Amino acid sequence: MKYYSTNGVSQKSSFREVLLQGIAEDKGLFMPEVIPRLSQKEIFGFKEKKYPEIAFTIFSKFIGKEIPEKDLRKIVEDTYNFSVPIEKVRGVGSGTYVLRLDGGPTASFKDFAARTMARLMDYFMRSDEKKLTILVATSGDTGSAVANAFYGLENIEVIVLFPEKEVTSNQRRQMTTLGKNISVLAVKGKFDDCQAMVKRAFADSDLCEYNFSSANSINLGRLIPQSVYYFYSYSRVADSFWEKIIFSVPCGNFGNLCGGLIAQRMGLPVKKFVAAVNENDEFPIFLETGRYKKIVPSKKCVSNAMNVGHPSNLSRLIDFYNGQMDENGKIIKLPDLEKMRGEIFSVAVSDNETKKTIIDAYNKHMLLLEPHGAVAWKGLEVFLEKSGGKVEEKLVSLETAHPSKFPEEIEALLNIKPALHPCLKGVAEKKENFEIIENDYISFKNLLKGRKE
């Protein structure tokens, strides 16, 4: 299996190169040359398989012989040692579910990919002399998932950048209380600024003493693991071969949705993806009009991990539909918008609607959502409304974080204290360690250079 760059200039790469490099030399994003297909029998057969086994089947299609079977099996068993609940929602037809992706060690869906990447990178780095430095920008949950997953690894250090004022205190503490090989920087700016600084550092030849990689969803290594839970949930809710279902996905950088699209192209029968965003509505506008405009600065919403004004995975999404977008968001070639609209329904959900959804879902369906999952749930409701009651497929809405990551919000809306996820116990008492830096690339670069002196 070989991988090409969305900018079309760089040479094709192996899985190892894709994973360790993160981004192609021409600044494009890596894509698999062919997406491997699974038969319907194989997909339906996942019903009998546990999560790690499904993950093994999918990973091995992309990794091929680059990791021996025995080692890959060990990696998936070790990675997916937590539960992935699928909750049937009461009072909405016969087949509506919430897929809770919050069972991992930092209570967000980012754990699924971060844990896989850490193990795969560690595996490939064992035979390398040079240390790997993971630069990661976080809007809230990636930082903690990556920090937790890579914590204590010998050949890999992690530097996390987060927007100083836009993560919750629980999210911040989950990253800043670890220490060891994990360093954390609070940037006086937005998530998009953090993301831009990271991308610039990758391309900066003055920093060549570093061996950088990315753990953001620009790294394809993030997306393949994110296709597995689509197969898993499908296998648990589908009753018959070829049955199509609908997924609703809360989107920020669109890595989660790209995981779903990979699953679909591997053969998963998906009728539609609902791509729900918060007030950062650049994508639904693009899908409707074909015109793309970044939102600068991004809007600050309660679903903070989705405060993205220029999602880096759009160039992948557009590549999926035979278009091309460069790393600055310029459309080089329009994708097949008709086809895209056929497969994806996108909607923006305001903060007021998000909050109201948390209240309504709880009161009407006994369904406890946090702000990100609420955006997806509302997106699904809007989709159903627009379809005029003609939807017969089963529905799966993705809940991407644990409600106790947002205790203040939930308590203010529902007057209950969500039961604390085990990973948050005691985190408030631990000592935090992080530096605050200006929103300016030169200070970031000097700091990086200083670490090597």
Ligand SMILES: *Cc1c(COP(=O)(O)O)cnc(C)c1O
């Ligand atoms: C990161 C994140 C999202 C957005 O996912 P993308 O892959 O960036 O679209 C949604 N919800 C939560 C809780 C997140 O942490």
